[in-house]
Amino acid sequence: MSTETDKMSNDLVWQIVKKHHAFLVKSSNGATFSGEPGNLMNLQTRSSSGLANMGRTVAVNERNGKLSIGIPAKKLGNRFIFARVGKGAAHLRFAGENAAKSVGGSQALAAARRGARISKNANAARAAKARADKAKA
Structure with missing residues (x-):
């Protein structure tokens, strides 16, 4: 049995979560970081995202x-x-x-x-x- 997120592509997940998710940290100087599990560099990018690249x-x-x-x-x-x-x-x-x-x-x-x-x-x-x-x- 698969979940709904298994059916969505990584690109679609990234488009949905890139601006708003619980792990997003925005600083006053404009830097944006992301601390979700699987994001080793804490960068707010698609390639570093642990949410968008869940299987990888x-x-x-x-x-x-x-x-x-x-x-x-x-x-x-x-x-x-x-x-x-x-x-x-x-x-x-x-x-x-x-x-x-x-x-x-x-x-x-x-x-x-x-x-x-x-x-x-x-x-x-x-x-x-x-x-x-x-x-x-």
């Missing part, structure tokens, strides 16, 4: 102190069940340009939660950590 969004969740990246696996009624994936979310075809953003965003969130410095080159960070561990020993 990649979610970053934190449960019990652990970050997980999820994709919608299957739909039961009005609830999404998210399958856990690791860094493989960047290789998913249907996630589009938001998959790389979600992996980078989740790594930044994990690093910020640990209090670690975010490095652009992971190999350099690993090498620096190995040198520091070697110096302590």
